[in-house]
Each structure stands twice: as structure tokens, then as C-alpha cells.
Amino acid sequence: MTEPLIYELSSPGRKGVSLPAVDVPETTLPEGLVRVELPLPEVAENDVVRHFMRLSQLNYSVDTGFYPLGSCTMKYNPKVNEDMARLPGFALTHPLQDPDTAQGNLAMMYALQDWLMEIGGFAGVSLQPAAGAHGEMTGILIIRAYHHDRGDKGRNKILIPDSAHGTNPASTTMSGMDVIEIPSDARGNIDLDELKKHCDESVAGLMLTNPNTLGLFEEHVQEVIDLVHGCGGLIYGDGANMNALLGVVRPGDLGIDVLHYNLHKTFSTPHGGGGPGSGPVGVAEKLVDFLPDPVVGIVDEGDEDKPPLYGLITPVKSIGRVKAFHGHFGVILRAYTYMRMLGKSGLRAVSDYAVLNANYLLAKLRDTYKVPFDRICMHEFVAEGHWDDAPDIHALDIAKRLMDYGFHPPTNYFPLIVPEALMIEPTETESKESLDVFIEAMLAIAKEAREDPDTLKSAPHKTLFGRMDEVQAARQLVLCCRPSYLDKPDNK
Amino acid sequence: MTYIPHTDKDRQEMLAVVGVDRLDDLYEAIPENVRFPDLNLPDPISEMEVTQELQALSEANLEVFHTSCFLGAGAYNHFIPSVVDHTLRRNEFYTAYTPYQPEISQGTLQATFEYQSLMAQLTGMDVSNASHYDGATALAEAVILALNHHRGKRNKIVISPAIHPHYRQVVRTYTQGMGLTITGDEKCETEPKDLVKMLDEDTALVTVQYPDFFGNITDLSALGEAAQASGALFCVVINPLALGMLVPPGDFGADIVVGDGQPLGISLSYGGPTVGIFTTKDKYVRKMAGRLVGETVDSRGQRGYVLTLTPREQHIRRDKATSNICTNQGLMALASAVYLSVMGKQGLRRVAELCYHKAHYAAERIDALKGFTLWNKHPFFHEFVIKCPRPVAEINERLLEWDILGGYDLGQEYPDLKDHMLVAVTEVIAKEEIDDLVAALEEVSND
């Protein structure tokens, strides 16, 4: 099934695209600055189309089937979003054109800021961050700037529960702050006693994921927030799990001071094989002035005959720019389309059915798979992928075997606090039928684990590729197809 | 309910299995005083209505198809072959996520490996990662790599003023908690050769743009040598399209090359999403941020691809990771890989030369106008600076009457360059459009 590399399809002199002739007098090229070799492939348009078409067919995707990848909210990506993002009036606008000539863009962005504020319970939103992790760094820098602005420069610690996603501690380090890990208690909540030990005047804030990565709503959320606020720290909310909370609770009402949304999770924008995403940040009143530069604002209210005039505004104490231009406009526009269509009732229904689907799966699987923290979950839950009477079977084997049944596996080995974790997030866009087929597969695999473990250990069998040798990949490190690569006989 | 397939019967049956009566009962863990807020959001509308609304909103914008666009400054209006978007629209590409399960993700993995290969070769470097958010954040990550390379012992970054202002701002935002000295960009006329004097034992990284923000292309080998002598890493911010004709930074000693891939087949889309390019030498690969795809074999002996060297990344190393990046710009990287494939060796060179010739024709004609002078003292690529007889904003407002989107007002970011316009000319601009611009400028300067 191996598809040749695009370089292997290359033939000297072949062209892929027709281009116009030069219609102006030519200028001599700058001496000494012109390259001699340009080692790019030479292929026909048809070669390119077939090559990437065939590659696409080696992928599993949301549009192929059920993709319960926990923490990633792999919901259906509406097709109309794609069309709206490609409308020429949007797709062909230049980021530096005069804002007066981009009022359509700015009006859309302003409305989205507004809706995100309303959903999150915040006083301001920046659409600039490119993804969740980028939003986290933005938020931590905002927290840092807030303390510094008040002359409180000794706060250098960010408290992070051990169940948190890896980006939380990584974003903290990148923001020049120190990470203090807080353990979870026996019910999967933040351990309050441990937390108390760390609450002092060196704390800048705490990063809270709620629902947490076990899919559980923190049972002591108010105590946690009060403890941190009590010692002068702020609360950062990792909003990766907002799919459970739309119209259900506003993080700002709980006392969360700054939070990132993942438009590529909650608001249906596609994941693109790894990106792009978009990670807007919402903040409480006291942090509005620190938002990244720029935010969309109204510069002239207008009146009955004149619509308001929107502009790009630099917040007075802004932490600065976090990326060039104005955020991932194309992604923002897709999320806008989705939110505009769903509206208030539709967004609430998203959470209701996401939570219902997760609890339905949990109810059907809990007798077969161990669920370490078993109570009503939110939009996802974590099971353990091993059994005492099938000692050789690991979460990885279950994941690989699920591919044979036609599914994308759940997230494995995260969160780290559950051994052999299988993190399952169905999302609201899956029907009961689709969940039932998945349940059957999960039950069949549990049976196979006892009766025919070898089939699991050597899975997948029905996919076009088998398990990959990851050790060889790391040892031999071939990261790039160099010219010498093509000469090696075993690569032909 | 839009995109929710459940019937009433489904809901009843599922609630019964869960053991609750109503959907609301699923939320008992949430404090009652804040549960179910009444949100002030619009009511739902249909797909048909949303398309009508957005079509109308999009028409409130000026866009580059119905104007002649001479605005660049980091985002360029280029021709995009149809193949590119047809590939991006393949559902299996755009609705997949990060290829954590290689057996069912070879499409994304191999395409990313090809992207890495194309970028490494275009820039003349050994390796490329799978992408950053954009050119600006890629530059910030280069700074962090350099700091880590020197294990925190060097704390100075020398940065050219001719790097895109947004990129320099992003570097400062990223590093505000790190106690660094960032210097070199105080005066707009500072040239690469002037930066040599600023390199010292505390310098972790020196960085310049090529072609620079003002369009200039200069020989950077002396700076590369000076960097090496001082032990500082040398990072070059590129426009990847210009490398269709220019000597790649790998040839003059770059340790890291970053840039924005937007010119390679990605629509302007008001500035995003694009793709951040990051390539470097083999010796820095373990310090590099972001995902990397490597080649291997599967259990059946077939060539295949996987994410590799993951111990650098946040999901393994957490607070010790080289970066926090998780979601990247996968689909945009795919766009640029398809673009480079279909353009190929001859096509990319051709596009670069078309830009070059047209820009020079435009510069020469504008320079000949009374009151307008070409400011560049070096060869330039497809962008150049014009000193204008009037404020740029005023000129641009008048140009709009001619359906011309004028150049970037440099005075906004460079106080010394008040009344200076940065003009970009790409291959999509026809000679007649340049002639129109010249006629319009002449008229504007006369009234």
C-alpha cells in the first residue's frame, strides 16, 4: 500500500502548472544572490492530485466514522462552515487594509467576542491566540502582568493539578513562571489539603480544568477558587472542556478569572490533521486592559441611519501581540457560522447531548471496563484498559483492535493519573446507533482479551498498515527526504 | 436540533439507561446558584439564512479580487492553483486530528514528512518541524531554542529593525518574563553589518529578515560568520516564495530559518490561519519545538511514518518541554506542500521572477514621478519603499477611488519613515494595473 513520496514521482522537465508570460521589461537578477539549485519535485498536476488523493485515503477522519478521542471533541464539522470561510469577500481580505474597508470582518469578530463573553461570563475576549496552548500562555502572561501592575512582583508560582493536560505546565514554563503540581484526591478532585499547603503570597494563580480531564466536574470548585483567591492568586480556566458547559454554567460566574476556548473543539471547526485551531481568551473585568493587542471594538456607535464603526484597539496595559495580524480569522469565521446557526437553544442542546452520550456509554461499559472515578460524568469519561485476568493486554492493544472494528480509538495514556487510561468522548453529533455499535465492539474486545489475546496484541489486522516501529524511527531519524535518500535502493 | 441526531425516543431510552429522568438531572455536580444561566444569545437560524447573512456581511468588505492590491507587509496576494484547495477539501485530511494513531493516519503523516522535506530543501537546512502557528511565533520559538541551547547563560537577543514589526512584538511578548535584553532594532536604518558590532559573549541569537521588511536583499554571509565566531545562533526570517530565486539561508550559515508560509498557496483570509515555517540544522533537532514526523517500517515491512522524538513535547515532558505547542497548523502545512509540489522546480522560480520583474518595473516608474523617490539602497525582491509627497493614509484613501489598495504606511511602526509607503507587487498584478497606479499617484500628488 506504500504511496511513493512526491519526490519519487518527479521527472526532470515536467511541469505542474501553467503561468503567464512576463508582461513588463525584465530587470537583471541581483548578482551573487540567485540560487543555483532549487531541489523541488517536477510533477504534472494529475500526479499531484492522485498523490494527495491516495494519501488522503490512508487517513481515518470524523467524516469516515466515530472518533471518540477524549479531550479533543471530535464532533462533526459542518460543511457550510467551509463554504462561508471561502466566500471571496472574507477570504480575499488583507489583514492590513484600513479597518474602515473591512467592516464585515470586524462586525463578525465583534459579535463572536460578544457571544464568547456571554457564554463564559467574562468582560472581555481576545480572538488572537492560535490554539489552546497559545491561549494558555496568553492567559498566564496576563496573570503575570496583572500582579506586576499592582507592584506585586514576588508571585512566581502557578499551581497545576496532576490531572492537567501537558500544555498547562509547558505554557507556564514558557511564560517564565514556576510550576507546582497539586495531586488529586481519591475522588478525582484537586486535593484540598495539598492545595492549602501551597496557598501563600508566592502564588500567581492556579490552572483549573473543569470539567477536569477525568470528565468530572470538580466537587469542591468553590473551595478551590476561594482558597486561591484568598491568597491573592488568580484562576486560569482551561476551557478545552467547554463542550459540557454551554448554557449550563459560566466559568466566570464560578470565579474563573481568565479562560481559553478551543474553537476547534467546542465550536465545530475542523482539526485539519493537527491544526489550525483557535484559542480565544476570555477575562474578568480587572484583566480586560491586559488583553493581547489588538481587540475588536466599536470606535463610533453610529445611529439609526449609520451602523456602528468597528476598529482594532490596543488595550491600555496590553501584554502585547501574541501573533501577527488578528488571529485565525478563517477559523473564527467557521465558529461564528456554527454559533449563529445553533443560537442559544442549540448551544445548550450541544452540552445536553454531549453529556447524555458520554453517560450512556459509561453506563453500558462500566461493568466491563474499570472506571476509576465512577459517578455521573460530563462530556467524557476515563476507563482503564486492562484486566487482572488478561494481564498481557494494555490500553494500547484495545486501541489498536478498535481500528479493526472501524473506529478511531479513544485517547490513551492520558490523563496520567489513571493507569492504562482510555479517555472516551463521544460528542453530541453521534447517534444512539453509532454509540451502540461502538459499545458492541468494546464488549467484544473485552471478551477477546481473555479468549484470544494474541489477536489484540498483534492488532490492527484490517487496516492498510500495521503497528509502526517507533523505536527505529527515533533511532535512525529520517526526518526529511534528501537527494541522497532517493539514491538508496531500499527506498525505491 | 442542528447537528444533533437524537430523536425523542432515543433520548428517553438513553436517559433510562443512565438512570435519570431529565437532561437537567445530569448536572447535579454543578453549584445550583450558578447552574443554567439565562444567556443573551441570538435564536437559532437555518443554514440557508446563515449563508445569506454572511454573504451580506462579506460584501461589506473591500477585497483584493476587485482591486489592484499593492499591500503586502507580511501577507501577499498570490495566485493559488486550484489543486491546492481541492486537496484541502478532502474530508479525510481536514476532519482528522493529530496523527497519534499512525496505522490510520498515514495520509497526514506522509504529507507532513513531505512538507518537512520541501521546507528543509527550500531553505537549505537539514530538518523542518511540522509547523508553528505563524512566522511570528516561529521566530519567538527560535529565540527560546537559542536560550535553551546556551542553557540560560546568554541573555541578549540582537534583532534587526527590518524584521516585520509584528514579529518583533511577538518575540517581546513571549519573552517578557525571561529577563532578556532585546536590542538592535532601535533605529530603522540599522543594517545587518551594523548588527555585527552588537554581538558579544552574552548574545544568544542574532536575527534578520531576508528579503527584509523593506524588501531589501543583502548578502548575509558576513553576519553569519560573525555570529558563528561569537557563538550566537543565527536565525533568518524568510519569505519562502522569494527562495524560489534567492540563495537559501542554509548556504550562508543560518542555524535556524523561520518564516510564514502564507505566500505558498494560502489565501489572505484577513491574516490567518497561515503556517509558521521552522527549519534548522541536525544538531539542534532535539531542542526544536513542535511535532516531527520520521520514517520507519510497520509490522508488515512497509515503509511508514510516525510522530517521533516526542520526548521533547509537552504531553511527555510537561514543564520541561521545549515548547507548549500542541495543535499546530497541519492543514496549512499541507496547503504549502501541495503548492510547492504543483509549482515544482520551474514554477516556483517563475513566480518569484514574475514578482521581481513586475516590482522593479513599478519601482522604476514610480521613482520617475515628481515627488516620489525610491528609498531602497540595495537590490530588492517584490517589495520596495517609496518616499511620498503626502501622508500615506491620504494617498491610499484617494487610490481607493481608482480601485487600488495602496501600500503599507511605514510611519505607523517606524516614526522615522513618516510618509513612506511599502509597496508590494506580486505576479497577479498586470502591467496595466501598475500603469494605473502610476497614473493615480501622479494625479494624487498634483492636487
Ligand SMILES: Cc1ncc(COP(=O)(O)O)c(C=O)c1O
Ligand atoms: C485539556 C486540554 N488542554 C489544553 C489543550 C491544548 O489545546 P491546543 O491543542 O489547542 O493547543 C488540549 C488539547 O488537546 C486539551 O485537551
